[in-house]
Amino acid sequence: MSEIINAPVFKKVELILKNEFEGVLSEELKTKSSSILDGIQMPTTRTEAWKYTRLGKINNKKFTVRKGDVSDISSFIITKDVYTLVFVNGFLNSTLSSGTLPEGIICQSINEANSDSTFTKYIGQNLRLEEEVFNSLNTLNSADGVFIHIGSKVILDKPLQILHILSETNTISNLRNLIVCEKNSEAKIIQGYFSENATDSFTNVVTEVFVEENAHLTIDKIQYENDSCYHVATEQVQQEKNSTFTINTVTLNGAIVRNNLNIEVVGQNCLTNLNGTYLLKGNQHVDNHTIVDHKAPNCESHELYKGVVNDQSTAVFNGKVFVRKDAQKINAFQSNANVLLSDESTVNSKPELEIYADDVKCSHGSTTGQLDEEAVFYLRARGLSEKSARKLMIGAFVNDVLKKIENEEVKTFIFEILHQRFDWELSN
């Protein structure tokens, strides 16, 4: 394919890149992240935030930044009646993309966005680089990504579908996205991460999101790269007053998947919904870290994460809710439920509350267990085979999260994968 640049990813966290794919962000950001990378190593299980996730597998590999091509994307199309952007190995492929966006919306490669005043104003504004290897790595090296700017009072008529496809082995994709939803705007975004013929590849994506006053943004995210690929995603979100932000994360495959969701709620009367499900088998390792930081009063946040782990797989959930001083009248709810299907599988759950205001209602719950044998018996007594009884119950368990996804086509797409992968029957 195209030019290959060897990019030895850290021991001492280090990347040497030729200029062809040099990072496109401002020199200031790049210099900062470069100096941070000089000073740190890969996090180990001694680092609290990585306590349950070993990165040895990533650390021992060498990745390359390279463009690629995919001839047929039909199997990755999640939903049809949408605007579609396609990225291959982290680079925008405009021939595969389709649809003309209505007026008031800017949607372009970050390559072309450097002169845009909104882009330069927001990019890197809230993202923490200190001690964050993957954020710094991304900031230094990101060569492409998408900048979406939904203008004031603009309502996106159809969802925007962004497909990311890894097409080569040992490839690293440092995607960097910026989404700005101005006042009173509304948008739905569907993200899909896939792989084709790619093994041992690594997606390191950072998405910065700004939801301004009275704006509403929904993101549905499907992670379905193959079981030799690594995925680290960071979403840094800021919500202004009266805004709504919803993200549904569905993790269906991947060797090591780490999702960092950092939501800062800085305005009053906001609503935040975080839903996620992870369905693992083989040797998969999925780690969901979420932070909801309530800095302003009168807000609400709901979090629901459910997972099924099988074989030797491991699921990690760490949900943190902060309620800052003077952020009164916060209702924050968090729930995590896990089903273990084998004795070799592991679940580590750590729901946390840190609260500095008194007039609040906050709760979290975490359960780990197995299917209720009595319920299985009940179904069998009504003529279902044991296998189908169990499938039905797992389906119902997972569906609690999936039904939060409003788009029927997205759901159907997920159901089909579940059917192929686990032989589960789910329907709307």
Place this chain on the structure above:
Amino acid sequence: MSYTENDLAEDLQNQEYKYGFVTNLDSETVPKGLSEDTIRLISAKKEEPEWLLDYRLKAYEIWLQMTEPTWAHVHYEKPDFQDIIYYSAVKQKKYESWDDVEPEMKETMKKLGISMDEQKVLTGTNVAVDFVMDSVSVATSFKEKLSELGIIFCSFSEAVKTHPELIKKYMGTVVPTSDNFYAALNSAVFTDGSFCYIPKGVRCPMELSTYFRINEKGTGQFERTLVVADKGSYVSYLEGCTAPMRDENQLHAAVVELIALDDAEIKYSTVQNWYPGDKNGLGGIFNFVTKRGVCEKNAKISWTQVETGSAVTWKYPSCILKGDNSVGEFYSVAVTNHFQQADTGTKMIHLGKNTKSTIISKGVSGGKSNNSYRGLVQIHKNATNARNFSQCDSLLMSDECGAHTFPYIECKNSSSKIEHEATTSKIGEDQIFYCQQRGISSEKAISLIVNGYCKEVLNQLPMEFAVEAQKLLAISLEGSVG
């Protein structure tokens, strides 16, 4: 034993820390500072055998390699370990009998509400007490009566001399010297504590109790408690503690080890009321304690704690559920006010099959305090059918305090069930309004609601303690409601 509203009102009048007095007794102290010599000196003063000195020196060596942990959600000025007196004992040589005890000492005990009078048994108080002041055990009551049943209940130093084989066998088996920074320090410099052994099949007829008192200025208290319940036995153990009011931060670093052999049951209750510091956060005890128990087959360990004192509390009474069918329980009420900080919780390590654990933690924070629950539930691969239930509630009483929950839940077994839930909220205004409507003042209403909120835990305490704990709750929260 009934405690009426009038009593409560009376107690509330007396809201200052009422155990803040100092007893004037001549004490013998070793010079400040920690070194191998200090340890040798302590060991020599206590006329210890060679093996124990070796144990201490080894622990000291380990301690020197360690650094003070910083992961807890507390902020304090690290103690200067060279500025602490590691040994302080009342000058009186030895108390041969109760009559030898100085009147001042007796007066102190009376003020603290401790009864050593064995005659009183008939009138209802049925508790055997080991009283530890600063570095040494002063007196132990009911020794003879207990020894008739084969129960050994004495100070740790005495047990080293009279029952070295038991101490050697069990000491450090649950909390090894290298366990953590403060456990290592304790292993090196511990001065006294209680030892208790319940023989096979014996049900201890009375509550055993240790009362810890810090008296001397500038000292640290490092005591060690070891409770061994042999097969099929039962014991209920109580622990209480107080200290004088001082501007300095005194250090209390204890180690408690519980060993419940097959079919045994240990119930360990603590009412912790070390001096919490004044309204401005000055002074108070640093309470860094390592408490852990191990359960063999069918055994049960139940921790109950009421934490109201200390400027900084850092404590996780834990259970290692090693044997099949063993049970671990943790009931806790932690109350913080003014500038107090508490980071407390438990660890339940499930190793055996059909092991069960229950965690009920109730936090109440007022003033500018911070109260954290930190817990670990770990289900190992072979812990088939393990079961855990955790509930951690926090009540916020002021808009400047903090309540936090940090549970770690790790599961490696597909047949076990773990449930955890936590809530944080303040007392509902409608609840207070409801009480006020019925003529109950808001202060009393709050005390009523808090008591109801903590009831699940308080019910686990032995009678005498439950009453005391209830009073303590009301007093600790006095003035915390904005």
